[in-house]
Each structure stands twice: as structure tokens, then as C-alpha cells.
Amino acid sequence: xxxxxxxxxxxxxxxxxxxxxxxxxxxxxxxxxxxxxxxxxxxxxxxxxxxxxxxxxxxxxxxxxxxxxxxxxxxxxxxxxxxxxxxxxxxxxxxxxxxxxxxxxxxxxxxxxxxxxxxxxxxxxxxxxxxxxxxxxxxxxxxxxxxxxxxxxxxxxxxxxxxxxxxxxxxxxxxxxxxxxxxxxxxxxxxxxxxxxxxxxxxxxxxxxxxxxxxxxxxxxxxxxxxxxxxxxxxxxxxxxxxxxxxxxxxxxxxxxxxxxxxxxxxxxxxxxxxxxxxxxxxxxxxxxxxxxxxxxxxxxxxxxxxxxxxxxxxxxxxxxxxxxxxxxxxxxxxxxxxxxxxxxxxxxxxxxxxxxxxxxxxxxxxxxxxxxxxxxxxxxxxxxxxxxxxxxxxxxxxx
Amino acid sequence: xxxxxxxxxxxxxxxxxxxxxxxxxxxxxxxxxxxxxxxxxxxxxxxxxxxxxxxxxxxxxxxxxxxxxxxxxxxxxxxxxxxxxxxxxxxxxxxxxxxxxxxxxxxxxxxxxxxxxxxxxxxxxxxxxxxxxxxxxxxxxxxxxxxxxxxxxxxxxxxxxxxxxxxxxxxxxxxxxxxxxxxxxxxxxxxxxxxxxxxxxxxxxxxxxxxxxxxxxxxxxxxxxxxxxxxxxxxxxxxxxxxxxxxxxxxxxxxxxxxxxxxxxxxxxxxxxxxxxxxxxxxxxxxxxxxxxxxxxxxxxxxxxxxxxxxxxxxxxxxxxxxxxxxxxxxxxxxxxxxxxxxxxxxxxxxxxxxxxxxxxxxxxxxxxxxxxxxxxxxxxxxxxxxxxxxxxxxxxxxx
Numbered sequence: 001x002x003x004x005x006x007x008x009x010x011x012x013x014x015x016x017x018x019x020x021x022x023x024x025x026x027x028x029x030x031x032x033x034x035x036x037x038x039x040x041x042x043x044x045x046x047x048x049x050x051x052x053x054x055x056x057x058x059x060x061x062x063x064x065x066x067x068x069x070x071x072x073x074x075x076x077x078x079x080x081x082x083x084x085x086x087x088x089x090x091x092x093x094x095x096x097x098x099x100x101x102x103x104x105x106x107x108x109x110x111x112x113x114x115x116x117x118x119x120x121x122x123x124x125x126x127x128x129x130x131x132x133x134x135x136x137x138x139x140x141x142x143x144x145x146x147x148x149x150x151x152x153x154x155x156x157x158x159x160x161x162x163x164x165x166x167x168x169x170x171x172x173x174x175x176x177x178x179x180x181x182x183x184x185x186x187x188x189x190x191x192x193x194x195x196x197x198x199x200x201x202x203x204x205x206x207x208x209x210x211x212x213x214x215x216x217x218x219x220x221x222x223x224x225x226x227x228x229x230x231x232x233x234x235x236x237x238x239x240x241x242x243x244x245x246x247x248x249x250x251x252x253x254x255x256x257x258x259x260x261x262x263x264x265x266x267x268x269x270x271x272x273x274x275x276x277x278x279x280x281x282x283x284x285x286x287x288x289x290x291x292x293x294x295x296x297x298x299x300x301x302x303x304x305x306x307x308x309x310x311x312x313x314x315x316x317x318x319x320x321x322x323x324x325x326x327x328x329x330x331x332x333x334x335x336x337x338x339x340x341x342x343x344x345x346x347x348x349x350x351x352x353x354x355x356x357x358x359x360x361x362x363x364x365x366x367x368x369x370x371x372x373x374x375x376x377x378x379x380x381x382x383x384x385x386x387x388x389x390x391x392x393x394x395x396x397x398x399x400x
Numbered sequence: 401x402x403x404x405x406x407x408x409x410x411x412x413x414x415x416x417x418x419x420x421x422x423x424x425x426x427x428x429x430x431x432x433x434x435x436x437x438x439x440x441x442x443x444x445x446x447x448x449x450x451x452x453x454x455x456x457x458x459x460x461x462x463x464x465x466x467x468x469x470x471x472x473x474x475x476x477x478x479x480x481x482x483x484x485x486x487x488x489x490x491x492x493x494x495x496x497x498x499x500x501x502x503x504x505x506x507x508x509x510x511x512x513x514x515x516x517x518x519x520x521x522x523x524x525x526x527x528x529x530x531x532x533x534x535x536x537x538x539x540x541x542x543x544x545x546x547x548x549x550x551x552x553x554x555x556x557x558x559x560x561x562x563x564x565x566x567x568x569x570x571x572x573x574x575x576x577x578x579x580x581x582x583x584x585x586x587x588x589x590x591x592x593x594x595x596x597x598x599x600x601x602x603x604x605x606x607x608x609x610x611x612x613x614x615x616x617x618x619x620x621x622x623x624x625x626x627x628x629x630x631x632x633x634x635x636x637x638x639x640x641x642x643x644x645x646x647x648x649x650x651x652x653x654x655x656x657x658x659x660x661x662x663x664x665x666x667x668x669x670x671x672x673x674x675x676x677x678x679x680x681x682x683x684x685x686x687x688x689x690x691x692x693x694x695x696x697x698x699x700x701x702x703x704x705x706x707x708x709x710x711x712x713x714x715x716x717x718x719x720x721x722x723x724x725x726x727x728x729x730x731x732x733x734x735x736x737x738x739x740x741x742x743x744x745x746x747x748x749x750x751x752x753x754x755x756x757x758x759x760x761x762x763x764x765x766x767x768x769x770x771x772x773x774x775x776x777x778x779x780x781x782x783x784x785x786x787x788x789x790x791x792x793x794x795x796x797x798x799x800x
Contacts (some may be wrong), residue, residue: 125714302726306527307529
């Protein structure tokens with residue numbers, strides 16, 4: 001699996017926005033947008049100016065308009081427009097360019113608001129017996145930074161991920177697929193820099209990527225301007241997820257309606273999961289009769305439900321790891337995980353977790369191999385499939 | 401239960417240190433310590449000066465010496481000493497007074513380092529289905545802030561709570577009792593200000609208290625000097641715990657040896673759990689035959705172990721709540737919890753969680769009561785007691 005960095009980091013400060021394939025680009029206006037964007041780097045280092053704009057939420061309609069203006073990237077706007085119209089468009093573009101600082105988390109919008117960056121200090125309760133941050137704790141911060149971006153851009157209405165149109169129609173986001181690669185787990189007191197952004201994924205999916213970087217300065221929590229220094233980061237975690245829409249009442253999946261597309265589209269990057277070359281091998285449903293391990297009687301606890309009455313994604317990870325032998329996990333660390341969610345379970349569900357070693361060894365003899373793969377299946381007691389997944393494990397460095 | 405604030409807040413900036421009852425106060429020197437302490441308030445508002453001292457860890461021996469000097473609070477030191485000795489003691493006192501800023505968490509030492517204060521922003525993954533921070537998430541931050549205080553004072557050696565002498569002798573801290581009162585649970589994006597401090601609890605216990613306050617300014621994360629403004633906080637959570645020492649290899653409790661006392665004693669406040677008038681009623685062992693609810697087959701997962709190979713305290717809370725009916729928890733919130741840990745369990749333990757409604761109603765009829773109490777028991781399958789506890793629940797305000 002090969003990786004690259006956050007899109008457009010060194011090539012251009014202004015991010016490149018995306019279209020859902022069904023959205024027509026009907027607006028033909030022309031504007032000097034690129035010229036304005038080139039001015040961004042110096043103002044990025046002015047937190048005072050950023051804070052002034054904190055509550056200036058530009059509406060989705062305005063953002064879409066500016067995006068369409070940008071799409072027609074020529075320099076003839078002044079000649080084609082009256083001074084008043086020119087002034088209006090310039091104001092919109094400046095708002096759109098405003099760098100918003102979130103005073104609650106210390107997070108910040110970059111690249112025209114398309115990328116959200118936040119520093120996270122690893123807490124003592126987020127590490128496990130091996131002193132490393134747990135995989136579940138990493139996943140918690142994926143959800144949290146995604147919500148923070150949507151919150152400070154004003155995209156969400158109900159406080160937990162749904163836009164205004166989604167709330168009106170009882171729609172919520174649920175994870176469809178998830179692919180994570182962890183090169184190195186941070187430990188207690190490490191400070192990790194997280195970047196995340198969204199993009200269209202087919203007609204009815206919303207893609208979101210994350211990069212976690214090691215941030216060794218230790219000063220970023222106290223000095224917000226340091227967020228913008230590029231300091232040859234060491235990559236730690238890469239993650240790509242695809243979300244789909246579910247009706248909160250019927251619990252059935254839903255297409256993305258035009259009204260919702262119009263809300264989301266101005267916040268999308270023009271890329272599709274560029275940070276990881278996906279493992280293209282299809283994950284077959286695990287044949288129950290060949291499973292190495294089966295754990296039964298698994299059910300969510302009171303604290304595993306989120307405000308959408310949805311079992312938290314981290315709980316699914318816990319269940320998957322229940323069926324990996326502990327003697328194996330003492331010697332290997334989880335390097336990559338791919339999950340495909342098939343059906344949600346509820347508070348009263350009772351599940352089984354099954355796993356089978358499929359690459360690099362078998363359950364009786366794995367000690368000579370540096371990389372081991374497992375296939376996983378979560379299913380209800382009645383056999384209905386909830387999730388299928390693949391994990392890749394690497395031999396721990398006993399010196400670290 | 402009545403409550404008060406952090407000790408010595410308004411009466412004096414300098415905190416009052418404590419003795420273990422077995423430590424003799426043999427040093428008879430006299431020094432103008434109070435005069436120096438009175439100078440503290442103005443320097444508290446100078447973060448630049450605080451940061452300069454960040455790595456000036458005064459040794460336990462020096463801190464104890466200064467404490468003994470303070471204990472003999474007279475003004476005749478200059479006359480009794482040579483100028484060189486006088487200069488030395490003055491330097492020690494200034495180091496001891498230094499206000500340390502933790503750049504990783506934004507936390508800070510107050511009251512001569514006896515009190516640690518840190519702001520916490522509530523994350524999306526820390527709230528439950530009712531949009532409130534979970535009790536377990538609160539407990540996570542108790543542990544974390546305690547460790548942060550010990551870390552930045554230099555008291556701990558192994559990175560997870562043990563002093564140098566404790567590490568040499570394979571000793572770790574484990575919670576013996578815990579008493580928490582929650583007046584109001586914060587929600588996502590709330591910023592909570594936490595104060596914590598330690599005190600001697602009998603001959604072989606270490607007491608620690610916490611106060612969580614609502615911090616509505618939202619500016620404290622970005623402006624460290626605001627940590628020192630007193631802004632009529634609304635109390636949220638009060639917590640008292642007592643820790644005892646356990647041998648990491650034999651898993652048996654241990655007395656606190658003199659060498660360990662000498663390390664800890666300079667960091668102790670002279671108080672014993674002043675923030676909550678404890679519920680003095682003895683918690684009787686729950687009679688199994690009268691339990692309302694019994695959950696069986698509970699066992700820790702891979703991620704529930706900490707680096708001391710100890711099941712995390714939050715997991716015990718999860719198990720306790722497993723035996724409280726969900727229909728009840730939908731209508732009542734957990735207002736107070738008292739736990740007495742009797743024996744630790746390990747990775748392979750299989751437990752039972754039992755509960756019985758003991759005050760304010762019974763399991764068939766509780767709807768008319770605003771306050772309900774439960775008794776709890778966690779035990780191994782073989783009947784051995786792991787923990788006993790009492791919880792107090794209050795009717796939820798349906799308007800909030």
C-alpha cells in the first residue's frame with residue numbers, strides 16, 4: 001500500500017473542490033479567483049484575523065456560487081461585471097477563504113475550509129497494556145475530528161453530523177466501508193496532528209480521509225500559529241471511510257436527495273481516497289465451518305449507543321478483536337483493517353464474532369511470519385451478516 | 401451531601417501541606433516563608449515566567465526541607481543563619497513556588513504545586529445516547545488529570561503513577577474506594593475545568609479529590625492566563641478516591657514504606673476529603689438470594705487492561721451498570737456512586753454483576769420516586785467478592 005500526503009499541500013494552498021456526478025455546472029460567470037487564492041499563505045499565519053471571522057458562516061448557496069465561479073478560472077471578471085457585482089463576489093470569496101479557528105478544540109480550517117486540522121494529545125486512558133494508543137481510541141478521534149469540521153463550517157444542524165435537510169428528513173450518516181493503515185501507534189503524551197477532508201464517493205456515498213502525523217514540537221497546543229508550519233511529519237495513521245445515508249426511523253438506507261447534495265457539495269474536495277491505494281481484493285464472506293475462532297453471546301452495553309441509537313463503530317472493532325487469539329496479539333500489532341458494514345445491529349442484538357487466519361500462516365503456526373492476515377465475520381445469532389472484514393498484522397518490534 | 405470548593409481558594413494562595421502521621425517533624429529551622437508566599441498572586445498571571453521554570457523539578461528532599469521550614473512559621477531566619485544558607489533556602493522556596501505549565505495538556509500547577517488544574521473539552525465519543533458525557537468518560541479524566549499532576553511535578557518515574565522507590569520495588573497504586581457525586585453532566589463541546597489534589601488517608605492510603613466545573617468562557621484553551629480567573633463556576637462533579645499500594649508481581653497489597661512516604665509527602669495537601677460529606681452508611685455485602693438483577697458471563701476484553709495489567713476502573717463501572725434495568729436508566733440519571741474494591745480480577749476472570757433497589761422504591765414500582773438507590777455486587781463465578789457499591793439515581797428532567 002502506497003501513500004501520499006494531504007492533497008494540494010505543496011502544489012497549491014487553495015484546495016480543489018469536487019462535484020457529485022449528477023450536479024450540473026450551469027453557472028457561466030468568470031472571476032479572478034486564483035489570484036485571490038494565491039494571497040492565502042501570509043494570512044494563514046495571522047490567528048487574530050482568523051478569529052475575527054469565526055462566526056462568519058458563509059451559506060451553502062454562497063459557497064456553491066463561489067465554487068462555480070472558481071470552476072471558470074479566467075481573469076475577465078472585472079471587464080464582464082459592474083463594480084457592485086464585482087464587490088459582492090470578492091466579498092464572498094474572502095469569506096470562503098476565511099480560516100476558522102475552533103476555540104474549543106484548537107482545530108482550524110485550511111485550504112478554503114476543505115481540510116480540517118487539529119492536534120490531539122494522547123490521554124493515559126487511550127493507551128493499552130502495551131503502552132500504545134488503542135485502535136479504538138484512534139477511531140474515536142476520526143469521528144470526532146470529522147464532526148468538528150462539520151460543526152465549525154456550519155454544515156451540521158443537529159449537532160451530530162446531519163445537515164439541515166437531513167434533519168428535516170430524519171436522515172443520519174452511517175459508515176459503509178472503512179480502511180485504516182497504522183504505521184506506528186502513538187503513546188501517552190504524544191501529540192498527534194490530524195488532517196481530514198471529504199469528497200464525493202459515487203452517487204450516494206460521502207468519502208472522508210484522515211492523516212494522523214506525529215507532532216514532536218509539543219508547542220502546537222499553546223501556540224495556534226504553529227499549526228501552519230510544515231515540519232517534515234512522520235506519518236502514523238491513514239484512514240479512508242465511506243458514509244451512506246440512513247433513515248433514522250425506518251433504519252433503511254437512503255439515496256442522497258438533491259437538497260442534501262446542494263448542502264454538502266461546496267465542502268467536498270476533488271479527489272477520491274488518494275492517500276491509500278486500496279486493497280482491491282474482494283473480501284469474501286467467511287465460511288463459518290472453516291473459522292479458527294468463534295466468540296458468541298456478544299451484545300452492546302448501555303454506553304455503546306450513540307445519540308442516533310446506533311452502536312458506536314468502536315464497539316464493532318472490539319467485537320472483531322475478541323475473536324483474535326490473545327497469544328497472537330501479544331506478538332503482533334494491528335497494521336491495517338478493512339471493514340464492510342452490511343447491516344446495523346441494535347441494543348438487543350446478540351452477535352457472534354468469527355475469524356480465520358488467511359495469509360502468512362495458519363492458526364497453529366504463525367511464529368515464523370512477519371505479516372499475518374485474518375478474515376473476520378460478525379453475524380447475528382440467527383446467521384444474518386452484520387459486517388465482514390480483513391485485518392493485517394505485523395510482528396512487534398521487541399526493542400520498541 | 402454538602403460540598404465546598406478547592407481548599408484554600410479564597411483564604412490563601414499558598415496551600416497547606418500535610419504530614420503522614422508517622423513522619424516526625426525533626427527539623428527546627430526558621431524562615432520567612434509566609435512573606436514569600438504572599439507574593440504569589442501577581443506572578444500567577446505571568447505565563448512567560450511560569451514556562452521558564454517548566455523543567456525546574458525540585459527534588460523531593462528539597463521540597464520536604466522547604467515544607468519543614470514553612471511549618472516553623474516565624475520571621476527570625478535571617479538572624480539565625482549565614483547569608484549563604486539564607487540565599488539557598490530562598491532559592492528552594494522560589495522553585496517550589498514556580499507555577500508549572502504543561503504544554504501537552506494545557507494543565508497548570510496552583511497553590512505551590514499542590515493543586516493541578518486542567519481544562520477538558522468534551523469529545524463527541526464521550527457522550528452517550530442521551531447526549532450527556534458518560535460516567536465512564538468522567539472517570540477516565542479523573543485518572544488522566546491525576547497522572548498529569550504527578551508527571552509534571554516529576555513525582556512519577558515509570559510514566560504511569562509509580563514513584564522511583566515504588567518502581568524499584570514493583571509497587572503500583574490501585575483504587576481502594578471511590579465516591580463520586582455528579583450534579584450535572586456536561587455535553588459535547590462543553591469545556592470543563594478540573595482541579596485535583598492529594599492528601600494522606602490513614603497510614604497506608606493516598607487520598608485524591610477532584611472538582612469538575614463548568615467553564616463557559618470557551619477561551620481558556622487558547623489563553624492560558626485565563627486559567628487563573630475566578631469566574632463563579634457552576635459545580636458539576638465532585639470525586640474522592642483512596643488509593644493503596646499493590647505489588648505488581650505478587651498482586652498483594654503493601655504498606656507504604658518510609659522511602660515512598662518521603663517521596664510523596666511534600667506533594668500532599670493538609671486535608672482529608674473535604675469536598676464531600678461522605679455517605680457514612682456502611683455498604684453491606686449484597687445478599688445474592690435477594691438481588692433484583694444478575695448478569696453473568698462478564699469478562700474483560702483485550703482493550704480493558706492497563707499497562708499495570710490491571711482491569712481499568714471504567715470497566716468495573718460498565719459491569720455494574722449492566723445489572724441496572726435499561727428502562728430505569730432511560731428515566732433516571734446516575735447522581736452518586738460509592739465503590740469499595742475488594743479484590744482485583746484479571747484477564748481470564750468471569751464475573752457476575754448483581755444489583756438490588758434498596759432506597760426510594762422497589763424494582764416493580766419506582767416511577768413515583770425522584771431519588772432511587774441501588775446496592776451492587778461484582779463477584780467471580782466462584783462467589784469471591786470483587787467489589788461492592790451503592791448508586792444514587794435521580795429522575796431526569798424531561799425538559800433538559
